[in-house]
Amino acid sequence: MKITHYGQNTLAIEIGETHIIVDPFITENELSKDKIDINSVKADFIFLTHAHFDHTLDAEAIAKNTGATIVSNFEIYSHYASKDLNAMPMNQGGIRTFDFGEVKYVNAIHTSSFPDGSYGGNPGGFVITANGKSIYISGDTALTMDMKLIPLYKKIDLAILPLGDVVTMGIDDAIHASNFVECDRVLGVHYDVFPFTKIDKTSAKDTFSKAQKELILLDVGESISI
Numbered sequence: 001m002k003i004t005h006y007g008q009n010t011l012a013i014e015i016g017e018t019h020i021i022v023d024p025f026i027t028e029n030e031l032s033k034d035k036i037d038i039n040s041v042k043a044d045f046i047f048l049t050h051a052h053f054d055h056t057l058d059a060e061a062i063a064k065n066t067g068a069t070i071v072s073n074f075e076i077y078s079h080y081a082s083k084d085l086n087a088m089p090m091n092q093g094g095i096r097t098f099d100f101g102e103v104k105y106v107n108a109i110h111t112s113s114f115p116d117g118s119y120g121g122n123p124g125g126f127v128i129t130a131n132g133k134s135i136y137i138s139g140d141t142a143l144t145m146d147m148k149l150i151p152l153y154k155k156i157d158l159a160i161l162p163l164g165d166v167v168t169m170g171i172d173d174a175i176h177a178s179n180f181v182e183c184d185r186v187l188g189v190h191y192d193v194f195p196f197t198k199i200d201k202t203s204a205k206d207t208f209s210k211a212q213k214e215l216i217l218l219d220v221g222e223s224i225s226i
Contacts, residue, residue, distance in 0.1 A: 007032035049139025051120025075121030101130030108141035162190035164197025
């Protein structure tokens with residue numbers, strides 16, 4: 001799996017010939033809008049953790065451009081299916097098998113509504129397994145004991161966790177979350193876009209290092225492979 005960070009919680013994941021976009025928020029993200037052209041984004045699937053604008057803003061445009069299938073909870077699925085876009089539902093605890101691998105939809109503690117105020121269902125996260133590797137995308141969430149259930153399902157090779165605090169868990173809770181999912185390699189997301197989610201990157205990495213963990217912070221457009 002190749003994972004490219006497009007800022008905030010937006011990820012481009014390549015698994016063989018399959019292209020997945022997670023939580024596309026690009027065109028109004030000051031850190032990415034001049035670096036990423038959504039008209040050039042490749043997508044076979046768009047995975048949405050919840051309905052907030054900073055996770056769904058560009059989903060419809062990318063789906064129209066690419067014909068990608070939107071995957072999320074039943075309420076978000078219904079929202080996009082009603083617009084005649086390709087969509088498929090998942091919900092907490094459910095597993096779907098795709099040509100590229102397997103996806104499980106897991107719990108998150110957050111809120112979820114579309115910009116017009118309509119209900120976006122329960123927020124969630126995804127465990128994506130392909131080619132013998134598993135990644136955990138937590139989405140926007142508080143620290144939750146439900147994370148301890150994840151390693152009962154799969155061994156996690158990379159945990160993708162929010163760090164910005166205030167509206168999600170922060171750095172200290174992300175360390176606890178990595179303990180709960182039994183993964184010492186963390187890709188940090190959901191920081192620096194808004195003034196109240198600014199982090200000190202050096203301090204964050206030092207804090208993780210003292211906990212004997214690796215914190216990866218990617219620039220917009222930068223990638224890692226697992």
